[in-house]
Amino acid sequence: MLIYKATELVNFAQGDLLMLGAFVAYMAVVWWGLDYWISFLIAALAVGAFGALLDMTVLRRVIGQPQFAVVMLTLGLGAVFRTFASVTWGSEIYTLPTPFSGVTQIAGVTLSHQYLSIIIATLILCAILYVFFGYTRVGVAMQATSQNQLAAYCMGIPVKMIFSLVWAISAALATAAGVLLAPVTLIDINMGLAVALKAFAAAVVGGFGSIPGALVGGITIGLIELYAGATLPEGIKNTAPYIVLLIMLAVRPQGLFGTPGRKRV
Amino acid sequence: MRFPFKTTYEQDIRLFRDRTTAVWYGVLVGVVLALPVLLSRYYIGEITWVFIYGICGLSLMVLVGYTGLVSLGHAAFLGIGAYAHAYFLQLGVPWVASVAIAVVITTACGIVVGLPALRMTGIYLAIATLAFAVIIQEVFTRWEAVTGGFSGMAVDKPVIFGVRLADEASFYYLCAAVLAVTLLLTRNLLRSSTGRAWVAIRDSEIAAQSMGVQLPLYKSFAFGYSAALMGLAGALFAHKIAYLAPDIFSILFSIQLLLLVIVGGLGSLHGVVFGAIFVALLPPIIAILRDSIPATMASVASATGVGVIGTIGRGIGGFLKMPGVEAGIFGLILVLVILVEPAGMYGRWVKIRLFFSTFPMYKRDSFKRQKSYMRSERLR
Numbered sequence: 353m354l355i356y357k358a359t360e361l362v363n364f365a366q367g368d369l370l371m372l373g374a375f376v377a378y379m380a381v382v383w384w385g386l387d388y389w390i391s392f393l394i395a396a397l398a399v400g401a402f403g404a405l406l407d408m409t410v411l412r413r414v415i416g417q418p419q420f421a422v423v424m425l426t427l428g429l430g431a432v433f434r435t436f437a438s439v440t441w442g443s444e445i446y447t448l449p450t451p452f453s454g455v456t457q458i459a460g461v462t463l464s465h466q467y468l469s470i471i472i473a474t475l476i477l478c479a480i481l482y483v484f485f486g487y488t489r490v491g492v493a494m495q496a497t498s499q500n501q502l503a504a505y506c507m508g509i510p511v512k513m514i515f516s517l518v519w520a521i522s523a524a525l526a527t528a529a530g531v532l533l534a535p536v537t538l539i540d541i542n543m544g545l546a547v548a549l550k551a552f553a554a555a556v557v558g559g560f561g562s563i564p565g566a567l568v569g570g571i572t573i574g575l576i577e578l579y580a581g582a583t584l585p586e587g588i589k590n591t592a593p594y595i596v597l598l599i600m601l602a603v604r605p606q607g608l609f610g611t612p613g614r615k616r617v
Numbered sequence: 618m619r620f621p622f623k624t625t626y627e628q629d630i631r632l633f634r635d636r637t638t639a640v641w642y643g644v645l646v647g648v649v650l651a652l653p654v655l656l657s658r659y660y661i662g663e664i665t666w667v668f669i670y671g672i673c674g675l676s677l678m679v680l681v682g683y684t685g686l687v688s689l690g691h692a693a694f695l696g697i698g699a700y701a702h703a704y705f706l707q708l709g710v711p712w713v714a715s716v717a718i719a720v721v722i723t724t725a726c727g728i729v730v731g732l733p734a735l736r737m738t739g740i741y742l743a744i745a746t747l748a749f750a751v752i753i754q755e756v757f758t759r760w761e762a763v764t765g766g767f768s769g770m771a772v773d774k775p776v777i778f779g780v781r782l783a784d785e786a787s788f789y790y791l792c793a794a795v796l797a798v799t800l801l802l803t804r805n806l807l808r809s810s811t812g813r814a815w816v817a818i819r820d821s822e823i824a825a826q827s828m829g830v831q832l833p834l835y836k837s838f839a840f841g842y843s844a845a846l847m848g849l850a851g852a853l854f855a856h857k858i859a860y861l862a863p864d865i866f867s868i869l870f871s872i873q874l875l876l877l878v879i880v881g882g883l884g885s886l887h888g889v890v891f892g893a894i895f896v897a898l899l900p901p902i903i904a905i906l907r908d909s910i911p912a913t914m915a916s917v918a919s920a921t922g923v924g925v926i927g928t929i930g931r932g933i934g935g936f937l938k939m940p941g942v943e944a945g946i947f948g949l950i951l952v953l954v955i956l957v958e959p960a961g962m963y964g965r966w967v968k969i970r971l972f973f974s975t976f977p978m979y980k981r982d983s984f985k986r987q988k989s990y991m992r993s994e995r996l997r
Contacts, residue, residue: 431951
């Protein structure tokens with residue numbers, strides 16, 4: 353459930369990519385009878401390639417236009433994806449079988465293996481991303497690109513390729529999230545929208561552009577939602593994350609881990 | 618091509634550029650007044666939608682197109698206006714007073730939502746308004762005493778000063794009048810110092826601030842005015858749709874409104890009207906195509922003897938009948954407009970007009986835009 357902002361681009365189609373990824377994995381597991389892990393890999397690769405393709409064909413053209421154009425573009429793309437999914441797979445709800453079953457007792461808390469798998473995978477992915485952006489050449493190049501495109505060009509960074517790569521990685525990550533979530537939320541064409549909205553809440557609370565921040569934000573939002581559901585009247589549960597989001601934006605717009613900044617002229 | 622030579626400030630800000638333009642607008646008003654006499658009831662109803670969408674678009678255009686604040690939650694304001702109006706009508710409040718109360722309530726909501734907007738820009742604002750819209754939609758569902766929850770709320774035809782506007786034509790005139798008044802009002806605001814302050818904020822906040830534009834004041838005003846227009850549109854919307862349910866005012870509707878503004882052309886009042894025509898008339902056009910494409914292609918197939926054409930026609934018809942296809946078509950058009958013509962339909966119209974008025978001398982580069990490379994706003 354990570355949306356990060358390596359390119360200063362905000363992707364409103366992320367949730368729909370997540371949905372596509374979950375559907376591809378479902379097809380691989382159930383229709384073609386492949387192993388869970390192989391399907392996971394196939395889905396991540398396929399959607400990742402699709403993300404790169406999307407960047408090359410569509411998104412590259414809006415470089416140099418206001419950020420607003422990108423927002424609208426991804427919103428439009430999201431709508432197209434949803435229609436595509438509803439035409440291809442129909443509006444039924446699917447369940448994805450997983451190899452994780454059974455429960456484990458950890459310090460007196462009973463955890464089902466499904467949830468455990470989500471937690472572990474999220475931690476692993478975060479660690480990989482953190483190392484990738486902080487310590488590899490490509491990761492640093494991505495950060496440079498996000499900070500100043502023109503300067504990155506001048507330093508010999510292949511900015512276009514970096515962009516495609518960023519999109520591929522972000523699409524593949526969305527797929528991973530989708531596949532992990534599939535057993536919990538079930539697969540249908542609208543699964544992406546709800547998740548994406550909450551992921552935005554998480555990203556904002558944690559601070560855009562900060563990977564540990566996204567993790568903390570996600571946990572915060574999840575906990576708030578749980579406690580609001582348990583303690584407050586019915587109906588608050590669904591809106592609690594957004595109320596927190598609004599308060600957060602009003603009080604500390606840069607998020608918990610973000611750095612404040614003032615727009616330059 | 619004619620260049621108006623402006624010598625005074627009054628000439629620069631006047632309502633119509635010259636007498637010819639004024640005459641053309643007069644003709645337009647005449648056509649709008651004459652349409653209900655000429656067309657059947659179905660078409661009048663659809664054109665009424667154009668007017669209502671026009672008011673919505675105007676509201677969003679002030680905010681997005683002129684002040685540069687992106688809102689992804691405008692359907693919430695529409696909903697607040699619609700529900701407030703319907704609720705006060707039920708209590709027996711007269712129509713005009715009820716609309717006024719609805720507008721005041723939405724304006725208040727708009728200013729409250731606008732308050733956090735004073736501190737954030739761009740994408741954060743979009744997300745904040747999105748969150749607001751989600752919360753409001755939940756409120757519509759849960760606050761059953763006022764909104765009727767999922768079971769919905771029926772709205773009767775409007776009764777103004779004892780006159781019941783029962784037929785389509787009179788409601789058509791009502792909506793047309795409201796749109797005309799709001800257009801004029803907005804145009805007047807835009808050619809005054811307020812409008813120039815808004816445009817300055819859109820183009821560069823820091824520059825505007827250094828020129829003495831009070832950012833909090835003008836941003837709040839833009840939000841309040843935009844919400845007020847949306848509340849007004851909501852009141853008419855409630856009558857038009859006749860039955861309110863919470864799921865009408867979803868995020869998808871907000872996106873549709875943004876689509877209107879973008880397809881029409883950001884930063885122009887003509888764009889509002891173009892966009893409203895487009896958004897309001899696309900669904901009926903899709904509905905007509907859905908039935909006519911298979912029929913015509915089948916007749917072509919039987920005439921030429923090529924069976925494949927008929928099959929393709931049936932395929933297209935079946936595809937258009939599927940649920941959710943309309944949203945996809947809207948999305949596709951949005952993507953294409955942003956890629957091909959970011960200035961929208963009005964921008965295209967300006968280009969076509971210039972092409973003909975400068976006929977052999979037209980240069981493509983007249984409209985070339987400078988690309989700006991993104992730089993992070995995060996780091997100091």
